[in-house]
Amino acid sequence: MAQTLKGADVVIIGLGAAGGIACLPLAEAGLEVVGLEAGTWLTRRDFAPDEIRNNVRDWPQAVQKANHEVPTHRANASAPTTRAASHPMMNGVGGTTLHYWAQSWRLNPWDFKVVSETTRRYGRARIPAESTVEDWPFGYEELEPYYDKVEWETGVSGKAGNLKGELDLRGNVFEGPRQREYPMPPLRGTGFTDLMAAAARGLGWRPFPGPAQINSRTFQDRSPCMYHGYCNRGGCHVDAKNGTNVTTIPRAQKTGRFRVVTRAHVTTIDVDARGRVSGVRYVTDGQEFVQPARVVLLGAYVYENVRLLLLSKSKAFPDGLSNNHGQVGRHYLSHATGASVTALFPFDLNTWYGLPAQGVAVDDWADDNFDHAGLDFIGGGNLWIYSDRRPIQAANMNTFGRAPGWGAQWKAFIRQSADRANTAYLQKTTLPYEANYLDLDPEVRDPLGFPVLRITADYRDNERRIAAFIQDKMEAWYRAAGAIDIVRGPLGTMGPNTHAYGGTRMGDNPETNVVDRWGFSHEVPNLGILGGSVMGTSGAHNPTLTLQALAWRTADHLVRSWKSIAE
Amino acid sequence: MNRRHLLLVVVGTLAVVLAGEARAPQSLIVTSPAIKAGETIPRDYTADGRNISPPLQWSGAPASTREFAVICDDPDVPMPQPFVHWVIYKIPGTATGLPENIPIDPATPMPAEIAGAVQGTSGFRRPIYRGPAPPPGKPHHYHFRVYAIDAVLDLKPGLTKRELLEAIQGHIVGEGELVAIYERKPAPQP
Amino acid sequence: MISRRDLLKVAGAAAAGAATAGAERAALPAGAAPAAHPESLHEQSSPRRPLEALTADEADLLTAIVARLIPSDPSGPGAVEAGAVTYIDRSLAGPLSSSREAYRRGLAALERYATLSRGQPFRELSPTDQDSLLIDVETGGATASGAGFDGSSAAFFAMLKAHTWQGTFGDPYYGGNQGFVGWAMLGYPGVRTAVTPDDQRLGARPVPLRRSAYDTDLFNKA
Ligand SMILES: Cc1cc2nc3c(=O)[nH]c(=O)nc-3n(C[C@H](O)[C@H](O)[C@H](O)COP(=O)(O)OP(=O)(O)OC[C@H]3O[C@@H](n4cnc5c(N)ncnc54)[C@H](O)[C@@H]3O)c2cc1C
Numbered sequence: 001m002a003q004t005l006k007g008a009d010v011v012i013i014g015l016g017a018a019g020g021i022a023c024l025p026l027a028e029a030g031l032e033v034v035g036l037e038a039g040t041w042l043t044r045r046d047f048a049p050d051e052i053r054n055n056v057r058d059w060p061q062a063v064q065k066a067n068h069e070v071p072t073h074r075a076n077a078s079a080p081t082t083r084a085a086s087h088p089m090m091n092g093v094g095g096t097t098l099h100y101w102a103q104s105w106r107l108n109p110w111d112f113k114v115v116s117e118t119t120r121r122y123g124r125a126r127i128p129a130e131s132t133v134e135d136w137p138f139g140y141e142e143l144e145p146y147y148d149k150v151e152w153e154t155g156v157s158g159k160a161g162n163l164k165g166e167l168d169l170r171g172n173v174f175e176g177p178r179q180r181e182y183p184m185p186p187l188r189g190t191g192f193t194d195l196m197a198a199a200a201r202g203l204g205w206r207p208f209p210g211p212a213q214i215n216s217r218t219f220q221d222r223s224p225c226m227y228h229g230y231c232n233r234g235g236c237h238v239d240a241k242n243g244t245n246v247t248t249i250p251r252a253q254k255t256g257r258f259r260v261v262t263r264a265h266v267t268t269i270d271v272d273a274r275g276r277v278s279g280v281r282y283v284t285d286g287q288e289f290v291q292p293a294r295v296v297l298l299g300a301y302v303y304e305n306v307r308l309l310l311l312s313k314s315k316a317f318p319d320g321l322s323n324n325h326g327q328v329g330r331h332y333l334s335h336a337t338g339a340s341v342t343a344l345f346p347f348d349l350n351t352w353y354g355l356p357a358q359g360v361a362v363d364d365w366a367d368d369n370f371d372h373a374g375l376d377f378i379g380g381g382n383l384w385i386y387s388d389r390r391p392i393q394a395a396n397m398n399t400f401g402r403a404p405g406w407g408a409q410w411k412a413f414i415r416q417s418a419d420r421a422n423t424a425y426l427q428k429t430t431l432p433y434e435a436n437y438l439d440l441d442p443e444v445r446d447p448l449g450f451p452v453l454r455i456t457a458d459y460r461d462n463e464r465r466i467a468a469f470i471q472d473k474m475e476a477w478y479r480a481a482g483a484i485d486i487v488r489g490p491l492g493t494m495g496p497n498t499h500a501y502g503g504t505r506m507g508d509n510p511e512t513n514v515v516d517r518w519g520f521s522h523e524v525p526n527l528g529i530l531g532g533s534v535m536g537t538s539g540a541h542n543p544t545l546t547l548q549a550l551a552w553r554t555a556d557h558l559v560r561s562w563k564s565i566a567e
Numbered sequence: 568m569n570r571r572h573l574l575l576v577v578v579g580t581l582a583v584v585l586a587g588e589a590r591a592p593q594s595l596i597v598t599s600p601a602i603k604a605g606e607t608i609p610r611d612y613t614a615d616g617r618n619i620s621p622p623l624q625w626s627g628a629p630a631s632t633r634e635f636a637v638i639c640d641d642p643d644v645p646m647p648q649p650f651v652h653w654v655i656y657k658i659p660g661t662a663t664g665l666p667e668n669i670p671i672d673p674a675t676p677m678p679a680e681i682a683g684a685v686q687g688t689s690g691f692r693r694p695i696y697r698g699p700a701p702p703p704g705k706p707h708h709y710h711f712r713v714y715a716i717d718a719v720l721d722l723k724p725g726l727t728k729r730e731l732l733e734a735i736q737g738h739i740v741g742e743g744e745l746v747a748i749y750e751r752k753p754a755p756q757p
Numbered sequence: 758m759i760s761r762r763d764l765l766k767v768a769g770a771a772a773a774g775a776a777t778a779g780a781e782r783a784a785l786p787a788g789a790a791p792a793a794h795p796e797s798l799h800e801q802s803s804p805r806r807p808l809e810a811l812t813a814d815e816a817d818l819l820t821a822i823v824a825r826l827i828p829s830d831p832s833g834p835g836a837v838e839a840g841a842v843t844y845i846d847r848s849l850a851g852p853l854s855s856s857r858e859a860y861r862r863g864l865a866a867l868e869r870y871a872t873l874s875r876g877q878p879f880r881e882l883s884p885t886d887q888d889s890l891l892i893d894v895e896t897g898g899a900t901a902s903g904a905g906f907d908g909s910s911a912a913f914f915a916m917l918k919a920h921t922w923q924g925t926f927g928d929p930y931y932g933g934n935q936g937f938v939g940w941a942m943l944g945y946p947g948v949r950t951a952v953t954p955d956d957q958r959l960g961a962r963p964v965p966l967r968r969s970a971y972d973t974d975l976f977n978k979a
Contacts, residue, residue: 048975050970050971052927052928052930188957191958191960227956350957350960387957392923392926394926395926396922401688401725404693406891408828411835412832415832418943418944418945614898617875618889618890672888691892691898692896700899
């Protein structure tokens with residue numbers, strides 16, 4: 001028998017990057033908020049610098065939810081379906097901000113206006129015909145105050161490149177104008193990243209240190225970064241990584257109006273006779289609870305956001321909640337971060353320490369920062385070089401055809417080369433397409449018996465052309481810094497991704513979008529959606545700061561419009 | 568199929584393939600003291616045995632020959648392109664064959680009579696000979712093809728068959744092959 | 758445990774018998790006298806820890822295999838000395854228990870394949886023939902040999918290699934990387950909990966710290 005609990009003003013499903021932000025403005029505004037989180041609290045004692053635990057095995061989360069419901073994937077509707085063994089999204093208070101890289105980017109103004117800007121500059125025909133891309137319902141300027149808010153409330157280190165229109169080459173001159181500096185200076189450079197920055201300048205490019213949601217000095221009484229490594233899929237042993245677990249969530253709790261419920265696995269969102277959301281159902285250790293709420297905010301990451309909507313069927317919503325226009329699961333995309341470039345140098349790089357957010361970026365070839373008139377694609381890529389190397393990872397390095405993968409010759413190679421290779425992180429514009437979508441898998445189920453999500457998606461020519469273009473640029477950069485050999489990776493497939501977008505896209509047109517410009521459902525007025533699932537474009541930068549700014553904005557809007565939304 | 572027959576087929580094919588070339592390459596006679604044309608390759612040269620490279624011999628190379636190259640592949644695989652088992656080149660023009668058991672350890676020098684020879688990357692992604700290991704069901708044909716080349720080309724070790732053929736294009740003055748078969752029986756049902 | 762000296766004896770005999778120059782050369786790497794190498798003495802004298810999952814036969818075979826994957830040679834110790842087999846054994850008794858059966862079947866198939874293809878158990882083959890055999894397992898050449906690989910022999914090899922690498926280069930807490938031989942091989946300066954700007958300079962060589970993450974008492978044990 002389900003046990004019905006005392007009602008709340010707002011229930012947030014999932015306390016990760018997005019849900020963990022929204023709780024603060026709501027609780028501060030005086031609303032009674034309940035956060036339902038499938039995972040548990042983790043502390044700095046759980047964050048050992050241990051590659052086997054963090055990167056080889058499944059991380060110390062007590063609850064393995066994401067790993068038990070990994071979406072299936074097929075390239076198109078007639079391709080075979082495969083399923084990965086695991087998925088690195090985190091289940092815990094703070095969600096994936098516990099162990100993510102914490103690169104903390106704003107999107108470029110172009111990313112909000114891909115359709116109109118491309119049409120204006122190159123003509124409408126340049127947008128791939130099968131793409132369903134739309135302009136965002138607002139521009140960069142609308143989100144700027146929220147970017148600023150999240151940067152200062154959580155703590156982001158970086159260097160401004162565009163202060164109210166004033167360009168500064170020490171930062172990213174391609175960014176949109178910001179109202180003030182970052183709250184902290186950037187993370188320091190290393191010998192290797194300095195070498196790469198100099199090489200980029202030699203090419204006439206404009207390198208700069210990337211922004212990170214990590215303390216470069218003491219911030220809000222938390223320690224600066226120790227640069228010790230093990231940050232990639234590792235939590236921080238000194239709480240210098242500003243995940244929502246150590247920033248906004250504890251502060252929301254201090255108001256006395258935010259209650260965190262851990263081990264709460266939400267299974268359905270309930271709807272009343274009027275077609276409004278009335279609360280959610282969750283399971284803890286086999287016991288089912290009903291948590292009534294006047295407003296529900298869904299922030300369980302893209303795949304679970306879409307799945308929960310599709311699973312929450314009712315009379316009013318026979319095809320899933322908020323899906324009477326058939327838009328839930330559409331306009332899905334995942335960031336093209338494959339097509340890697342790895343370089344071999346003739347000297348040691350000393351990249352054993354550091355973190356993936358300690359590095360140097362080049363945005364000269366991102367977004368529409370360069371002329372595409374003579375090119376056959378739109379968008380571009382962010383080139384990112386960083387200092388971080390773990391022993392097992394290093395021992396598995398590419399041998400550049402200079403040695404087999406094991407044996408005496410391999411040993412001679414690795415003894416010389418373990419610290420001589422570097423792989424760039426290349427994030428590239430990815431567009432939504434008509435034939436790329438999410439739905440429920442007809443066969444595979446999770447341990448509770450619910451269908452897992454199915455991804456049907458593949459990259460198209462625009463992504464492939466960007467990939468080749470960016471690999472050329474990256475190779476040129478490495479060679480300019482002295483690399484003697486290069487290998488290129490394949491673009492890969494569109495299986496479950498850590499940068500997923502769409503599925504509940506935001507837009508003014510309810511025929512093509514699930515949520516309105518504020519993040520609330522067009523069909524269900526008291527249901528808000530948080531996370532990358534509302535984003536219609538990816539840009540060439542990690543999504544989290546953007547989805548956190550959006551979450552803050554959605555919460556802000558809820559506070560301001562409480563009456564019209566909640567009653 | 569006897570060898571003469573085979574060679575005729577080979578020469579015929581070459582004539583078509585190379586019709587556009589200035590001069591047709593001469594045909595080489597390729598034999599092996601261990602492998603009979605058209606017959607089963609002894610186990611030692613397969614993955615069911617020690618998997619060492621077989622000895623080969625050739626004759627009939629034109630005087631202009633400076634180097635030889637050898638490729639072994641299997642066109643009977645269920646793939647669009649033949650599966651490559653061996654790529655070896657920069658074999659000195661004085662050589663009249665390859666000895667058995669070319670070292671698989673690159674630190675070990677090549678036998679004196681083929682000093683300077685290097686190996687390319689096979690379908691097994693290793694720069695060494697890997698013999699027949701076919702899926703069971705039918706005999707596969709293994710083509711040991713020898714090329715006489717009229718130049719000393721700057722060829723790096725590790726080339727794939729395609730890269731090698733591109734590199735020696737226009738320099739092939741002689742060509743011939745030895746074809747033999749190998750078949751694996753299906754595993755007994757447990 | 759089979760010792761390096763035994764291996765070489767066998768290799769020598771095989772080389773003499775088959776009179777194949779290649780095998781002889783490979784058995785004795787240029788300029789090396791491995792039998793007298795201090796690391797191989799170490800290998801002979803170190804008693805094996807009690808096994809938790811593998812049988813003694815399986816552990817012996819695995820030891821001979823990992824000795825070829827990351828050999829001990831004049832440049833330093835390899836996977837055997839690192840305790841990769843201990844790592845695999847303990848993991849199979851714990852977090853990798855679902856792979857226990859794959860090891861049982863894979864090792865048995867590999868041994869059968871050695872006899873079918875090379876006429877002798879793996880450990881009695883010359884190092885060159887061992888390498889040749891392992892290449893056939895790695896590339897899938899052994900798959901349809903009738904030796905009984907479960908699926909592709911390449912999959913078994915990939916698993917075994919991944920675990921050997923974990924057991925050689927992972928934190929010693931898990932039973933491998935004993936004496937930090939893996940980290941020394943890579944030049945990895947070790948687990949630190951704080952790193953200075955100097956430690957990150959080009960050309961800097963931070964003093965190697967040789968301790969497990971769990972030696973510090975800062976962390977809950979995995
Ligand atoms: C290794 C790694 C590195 C990354 N690096 C970066 C980076 O450098 N920069 C960047 O911008 N992004 C990065 N990302 C992506 C980033 O983590 C995501 O963009 C972000 O966490 C998404 O926020 P979210 O709130 O939607 O999801 P999450 O942060 O994953 O939070 C979702 C939460 O919901 C909970 N939940 C899920 N289902 C339910 C349910 N049914 N009931 C209750 N609770 C539920 C989960 O347990 C989880 O805590 C990285 C990701 C990974 C895996």
